[in-house]
Amino acid sequence: MSPSERLLDEALALPRAERSRLLAALVASLDDAAEDINTTAKWASDIARRVAHVRAGSNGIDAAEVHAQVRAALRSR
Numbered sequence: 001m002s003p004s005e006r007l008l009d010e011a012l013a014l015p016r017a018e019r020s021r022l023l024a025a026l027v028a029s030l031d032d033a034a035e036d037i038n039t040t041a042k043w044a045s046d047i048a049r050r051v052a053h054v055r056a057g058s059n060g061i062d063a064a065e066v067h068a069q070v071r072a073a074l075r076s077r
Helices: 003-012 016-028 033-056 063-075
Strands: none
Touching: 003 016, 016 033
16 A cells, blocks of 8 residues: 555545645645635535435425426516
8 A cells, every 4th residue: 555545545634624725725736726725614514514414314396396486486487
């Protein structure tokens, strides 16, 4: 096993919060990372929020309701 593979295995064993901090530090170490890390953090936050909604069963509007709204909008044109 290479040193980077061993490091990856160790990193994946860390708690979620520590993995997140490690990821942020690694991304920040790349060129032009300041903007990327902010974007990555925003995407990660949005993804986490959406996953929580799905897991909680509150996915938003029912698909049939969305289809009805789209049909109504199209008819009103």
